[in-house]
Amino acid sequence: MAATDREVAEPGPNAEPVEIDRVIIRVAGDSGDGMQLTGDRFTSASALLGNDIATLPDFPAEIRAPAGTLAGVSAFQVQISDHEITTPGDRPDVLVVMNPAALRKELGRLDPGGTLLVNTDAFDERNLTKAGYRTDPLGDGSLDGYRLFEVPMTSLTKEAVQPLGVKPRDAERSKNFFALGLLSWMYTRPLEPTVTWVESRFGSKPSVRDANLAALRAGHAFGETAELFDHPYRVKPASLASGTYTNVTGNTALAWGLIAASRLSGLPVFLGSYPITPASDILHELSRHKEFGIRTLQAEDEIAGIGSAIGASFGGHLGVTTTSGPGLALKSEALGLAVSLELPLVVIDIQRGGPSTGLPTKTEASDLLQAMYGRHGESPVPVVAARSPSHCFAAAIEAARIALRYRTPVILLSDGYLANGSEPWRLPDVADLPDISVPFATEPNHTGPDGEAVFWPYLRDPETLARPWAVPGTPGLEHRIGGLEKEDGSGNISYEPSNHELMTERRAAKVAGIAHDIAPVTLTGDVDGADLLVLGWGSTWGAIDGGVERSRARGLRVAHAHLTHLNPFPPNLGEVLAAHPRVLVPEMNLGQLSRLVRAEYLVDARAVTKVRGVPFTASEIEDAIVKEMGA
Amino acid sequence: MADVLVPDPTTTPKDWSSDQEPRWCPGCGDYSILKAVQMLMPTLGVAREDTVFLSGIGCAARFPYYMDTYGMHTIHGRAPAIATGLAMSRPDLDVWVVTGDGDALSIGGNHLIHALRRNVDITILLFNNQIYGLTKGQYSPTSEIGKVTKSTPFGSLDQPFNPVSLALGAEATFVARTHDMDRAHMMETIRRAHDHKGAALVEVYQNCNVFNDGAFEAITGRANRESMLIPLRHGEPIRFGAEGERGVVLDGQAGARIVDVAEVGEDALLVHDEARDDPGLAFMLSRLASGPHEATPIGVFRAVERPDYAAETDRQLAAATAGGDADLASLLRSRPTWEV
Numbered sequence: 008m009a010a011t012d013r014e015v016a017e018p019g020p021n022a023e024p025v026e027i028d029r030v031i032i033r034v035a036g037d038s039g040d041g042m043q044l045t046g047d048r049f050t051s052a053s054a055l056l057g058n059d060i061a062t063l064p065d066f067p068a069e070i071r072a073p074a075g076t077l078a079g080v081s082a083f084q085v086q087i088s089d090h091e092i093t094t095p096g097d098r099p100d101v102l103v104v105m106n107p108a109a110l111r112k113e114l115g116r117l118d119p120g121g122t123l124l125v126n127t128d129a130f131d132e133r134n135l136t137k138a139g140y141r142t143d144p145l146g147d148g149s150l151d152g153y154r155l156f157e158v159p160m161t162s163l164t165k166e167a168v169q170p171l172g173v174k175p176r177d178a179e180r181s182k183n184f185f186a187l188g189l190l191s192w193m194y195t196r197p198l199e200p201t202v203t204w205v206e207s208r209f210g211s212k213p214s215v216r217d218a219n220l221a222a223l224r225a226g227h228a229f230g231e232t233a234e235l236f237d238h239p240y241r242v243k244p245a246s247l248a249s250g251t252y253t254n255v256t257g258n259t260a261l262a263w264g265l266i267a268a269s270r271l272s273g274l275p276v277f278l279g280s281y282p283i284t285p286a287s288d289i290l291h292e293l294s295r296h297k298e299f300g301i302r303t304l305q306a307e308d309e310i311a312g313i314g315s316a317i318g319a320s321f322g323g324h325l326g327v328t329t330t331s332g333p334g335l336a337l338k339s340e341a342l343g344l345a346v347s348l349e350l351p352l353v354v355i356d357i358q359r360g361g362p363s364t365g366l367p368t369k370t371e372a373s374d375l376l377q378a379m380y381g382r383h384g385e386s387p388v389p390v391v392a393a394r395s396p397s398h399c400f401a402a403a404i405e406a407a408r409i410a411l412r413y414r415t416p417v418i419l420l421s422d423g424y425l426a427n428g429s430e431p432w433r434l435p436d437v438a439d440l441p442d443i444s445v446p447f448a449t450e451p452n453h454t455g456p457d458g459e460a461v462f463w464p465y466l467r468d469p470e471t472l473a474r475p476w477a478v479p480g481t482p483g484l485e486h487r488i489g490g491l492e493k494e495d496g497s498g499n500i501s502y503e504p505s506n507h508e509l510m511t512e513r514r515a516a517k518v519a520g521i522a523h524d525i526a527p528v529t530l531t532g533d534v535d536g537a538d539l540l541v542l543g544w545g546s547t548w549g550a551i552d553g554g555v556e557r558s559r560a561r562g563l564r565v566a567h568a569h570l571t572h573l574n575p576f577p578p579n580l581g582e583v584l585a586a587h588p589r590v591l592v593p594e595m596n597l598g599q600l601s602r603l604v605r606a607e608y609l610v611d612a613r614a615v616t617k618v619r620g621v622p623f624t625a626s627e628i629e630d631a632i633v634k635e636m637g638a
Numbered sequence: 639m640a641d642v643l644v645p646d647p648t649t650t651p652k653d654w655s656s657d658q659e660p661r662w663c664p665g666c667g668d669y670s671i672l673k674a675v676q677m678l679m680p681t682l683g684v685a686r687e688d689t690v691f692l693s694g695i696g697c698a699a700r701f702p703y704y705m706d707t708y709g710m711h712t713i714h715g716r717a718p719a720i721a722t723g724l725a726m727s728r729p730d731l732d733v734w735v736v737t738g739d740g741d742a743l744s745i746g747g748n749h750l751i752h753a754l755r756r757n758v759d760i761t762i763l764l765f766n767n768q769i770y771g772l773t774k775g776q777y778s779p780t781s782e783i784g785k786v787t788k789s790t791p792f793g794s795l796d797q798p799f800n801p802v803s804l805a806l807g808a809e810a811t812f813v814a815r816t817h818d819m820d821r822a823h824m825m826e827t828i829r830r831a832h833d834h835k836g837a838a839l840v841e842v843y844q845n846c847n848v849f850n851d852g853a854f855e856a857i858t859g860r861a862n863r864e865s866m867l868i869p870l871r872h873g874e875p876i877r878f879g880a881e882g883e884r885g886v887v888l889d890g891q892a893g894a895r896i897v898d899v900a901e902v903g904e905d906a907l908l909v910h911d912e913a914r915d916d917p918g919l920a921f922m923l924s925r926l927a928s929g930p931h932e933a934t935p936i937g938v939f940r941a942v943e944r945p946d947y948a949a950e951t952d953r954q955l956a957a958a959t960a961g962g963d964a965d966l967a968s969l970l971r972s973r974p975t976w977e978v
Binding site: 051054055056057200244245247248249250251252253254255263266267270275277279296297298299300302304306307308310311314315316317318319321322323324326340341343344348433434435437479480481482483484485486487488489490491499500 | 656658685686687688689690692702703705706707708709710711712713716719720721722723724725726727728730731748749752951954955957958959961964966967969970971973974975976977978
């Protein structure tokens with residue numbers, strides 16, 4: 008648990024800040040209360056201070072569920088730390104609630120003794136009833152176990168903005184900035200980054216800008232002057248590796264990774280995409296960056312999204328389509344076409360809870376088997392998964408590299424947690440990024456029956472088994488490709504039984520062969536002779552890392568291996584698995600990777616599963632390890 | 639990649655024909671359409687390497703295999719979407735879509751209407767034979783009500799689409815109709831479609847001699863053509879018949895209707911204006927016949943100018959890149975950063 012130093016009492020409000028090593032803060036309110044913005048701004052200011060951070064936005068699918076209801080509660084959790092962290096933390100130290108529904112929904116996360124900040128103005132009979140309270144929890148003693156701070160945030164905000172002549176209704180909207188100002192004082196965050204942001208964001212709406220700034224400053228001043236708080240806290244900058252840092256979400260990092268892939272391959276990116284939660288932000292971000300020659304199409308549906316990307320790839324662009332699970336299902340026939348055409352294509356699936364519409368805004372990692380097998384026929388597709396928000400950048404480049412080099416669609420798996428979560432990212436030196444360019448075919452590659460030079464679109468590179476990529480506009484290489492089975496080499500339609508078997512095996516061998524071209528999996532924790540290996544993939548990385556470290560602190564010998572490549576697996580995975588007597592696979596599904604590993608390597612890999620729409624916590628992983636070890 | 643279309647007057651129809659043997663049924667109308675297109679290509683001033691034929695699934699969809707150009711035989715109904723991506727990313731290419739009534743109007747209906755409304759610069763040839771051929775004879779979205787097929791033994795209940803009406807309703811800028819029995823008309827109509835900047839749809843009445851033989855005989859048969867086909871010619875009065883004895887008038891609230899010219903006088907005939915901005919009149923003309931058993935207009939219904947989608951995409955890109963080469967390192971530092 009974070010050391011929030013709850014024991015320190017004493018001096019007055021102007022006391023020196025007390026240093027703590029980390030804190031987990033959760034803000035919760037109505038969907039319309041601006042909680043995501045509050046969390047995001049607090050995170051940004053903390054990042055600029057040099058803390059390590061990890062965030063977990065947690066919001067409902069409804070844009071605006073009825074105000075004041077449990078369904079409408081939107082929350083944002085952030086952990087800030089003076090040392091390296093990999094998760095937004097298990098349980099908050101501080102919970103800020105803007106209304107009774109938020110209190111009711113979120114209180115269970117706060118340990119007794121935790122700090123609870125309540126906007127008392129929202130605790131009227133109407134809101135209490137909507138939240139299902141029969142008595143006011145602020146008055147019935149049910150919150151006695153917490154460090155409760157009652158702050159009339161709405162009325163203090165109204166008071167602060169009243170001199171500006173802002174209408175009361177508009178004034179109330181700024182109360183999240185009051186909360187942000189108060190939190191900023193409590194944790195000694197500078198206001199300047201937020202002020203700059205407000206000025207730029209609301210520059211065209213001076214009354215909103217001024218109201219927000221007034222509320223922000225009022226919240227800060229309240230912390231300073233009210234006698235409620237003993238002293239502020241300070242979290243020192245983390246001792247991270249030196250470099251230039253920025254704070255990114257997974258979706259932003261993904262979009263930037265695609266832009267980088269365009270630069271590194273020398274090919275323009277074409278994105279065909281249909282809006283879907285939680286993937287749309289990639290479309291938004293890429294649409295903004297036409298200066299990089301990015302073409303984006305908001306297609307008429309998911310199928311047209313991938314279809315247009317296939318068309319662009321045929322034309323010599325880097326075709327990309329972005330989606331979430333339901334959209335990937337719709338794309339599966341076209342994905343099979345891309346497998347058959349053997350054209351480069353990057354398919355990005357930001358996973359969410361399923362099946363069907365499922366939990367659109369909640370995270371899950373249950374599309375692994377869909378990515379692996381969700382097509383008819385023998386249809387192998389390389390699969391790559393990102394492990395953290397900033398890792399999405401490298402994962403996008405890697406997916407593009409494989410797609411281009413092997414002329415194949417590649418599925419890149421991220422999820423809602425990575426998509427919206429953020430962390431500090433040490434920016435890479437652009438010069439260090441890999442060259443992923445591939446040549447187009449320019450010459451005929453075969454001799455016809457009459458000795459003439461001809462172009463055979465399915466004559467493969469002997470090393471990669473990739474076929475040549477000849478783009479329209481190249482004289483002499485005119486050719487036809489399609490979804491019908493093709494004759495090996497010539498690419499002409501062929502229904503020959505032995506040819507189909509050969510082509511099926513070639514396509515499989517091409518994808519399997521990528522194993523020789525990817526990094527071996529490495530271990531962290533007890534790299535030699537661990538009694539237990541925790542094998543993970545995707546966004547469980549942070550929680551597993553934390554859980555493994557805690558288990559090791561208990562004296563258990565545990566190693567962690569985390570897969571970026573799910574298909575094919577890294578070449579040494581079998582060896583790594585065999586070297587460990589026990590293998591545990593935590594997954595945000597009902598055991599999809601564990602099933603693949605068991606089938607592939609005949610090891611007794613045990614799944615630890617969670618499908619609750621929120622990521623694993625480190626303590627859940629720790630508990631699973633302890634249980635497995637019988638310790 | 640070629641930056642300009644290179645006129646290639648040296649090619650012959652044979653140069654545009656691939657080494658693959660067409661595998662349509664003997665007597666299929668597709669042969670005559672293929673022949674017309676292969677004869678047309680050398681006259682268009684385009685190079686083979688800059689030409690791409692795309693198709694979906696169905697008998698018509700085999701078309702790209704028989705053209706010695708770049709080509710892609712894709713999946714059912716999706717060719718307009720794939721063509722959209724290709725045309726957007728490579729506006730230098732000449733992109734064609736060959737489709738059928740099931741491919742374009744049933745499984746691919748969504749992609750067709752969106753390609754048309756966006757005005758992507760592609761030429762769509764819709765072979766309409768009012769039947770599913772490749773799956774051996776089920777009714778299609780253009781089959782007439784009451785059609786008895788394997789899947790409708792008691793007769794089809796579905797109201798058919800009129801592809802020309804549908805395209806006009808989808809904001810298409812070029813809509814035309816021709817038929818497989820008249821090579822000269824096909825070539826001229828398809829040439830117009832090709833030359834149109836933006837999405838062009840040509841419905842080609844095509845006979846399926848195996849599963850729906852004679853579907854258009856009443857209007858395209860040699861003996862019937864003069865009296866049953868209404869040629870649309872821009873700027874000319876709309877009239878037909880051996881002596882031009884019948885014509886089309888616009889009759890107040892009744893709309894467009896067919897009359898005897900002798901009764902109304904030549905001056906009363908509607909003068910065809912394919913360039914009318916409002917598609918209403920073209921739509922009325924598309925409704926003159928309820929099916930290919932009544933006098934049916936052929937030719938160009940509508941040909942209007944509207945910016946094409948790829949050109950507009952490029953215009954936005956050009957504006958965004960006017961400031962010079964964008965810098966990746968700057969992008970990564972475009973949000974607040976800090977040093978450690």
